[in-house]
Amino acid sequence: MSEKQDLSAYDELIEDVVREAGVEDEPEQPEQEPTLEEAINSEVDDFVNSVVEEAQMSTPSDPLKKANEPVGQGDKPEHIKRSLADFPDADYKVISYNDKSDQKAFYLYSILGRYKIFPIILLLVEAGLSVWFAFNNNRQDLLTFSGLYFALFLLADVGFFALRIHTIVKKIGQKDEHALDTVRVETAFFKDYLVLIKYGFDIRMDYNQLEHYGRMGDRIYLYFDNHKALLLHVDDFDKQTYTQVDALLKRAVHENKLARSLKKQK
16 A cells, blocks of 8 residues: 555544544634624624623612712712801901992992092093083183083993993892892901801912902902902901901002012013
8 A cells, every 4th residue: 555545544534533523624714804884883882881881880789778878978078168167267257248239339349449540541531521522612611611511421420330330230130049149258367368258168368369459438349360359348347457457458469569560570
């Protein structure tokens, strides 16, 4: 028997053994690349499965216990309201009540009080216009008619600013019906900052951010560079405390202006 015949007989023997074991020799099929549609469907299936798994993981094991949990004991604790009693180390403390009239006073001060140069320029312009109108129309009695025109301009200013402030405050009330309610405002003054407490929420305001401090009538106004402002009543301070707070705030504004001017020079 030749070598070729020996190999053929050996292959037949192997085939018989495999056939008896019940294993069929299936031809190997080459791996086919997935189509674009199959690939997209696979990605979608993976995403859906991940969302389902995440939802199952976040579901509480005891829903009844979760539902009966008291407010403030879960993931978002209840806000703890503050008062002046929470700031025993404050140098000065004052409690004020702001109402609708304080809202109007604040906007009036913002227009006419914060920038002192504005009312001066306005009066000079109106005085010039009064003289000009009187000169063109009534040269015979220039002084009298200049005063008359000036008085008319002043009345027009009063009407304009009153209407402007009324419109602003009215819009605030339309947006929030409780915005014009009387509000308790507590303020704790420290060496370098103050803490404002309103509706139980406390806000820290650093003196190095204080841009303007002024007074109009019986109210004082503080403006900070982060668009925060504070209105307090002078009558709510005792005389000695007001003197010390007034000096503290004036010094802070002066130092801030000096720091800004030095920064500009650099």
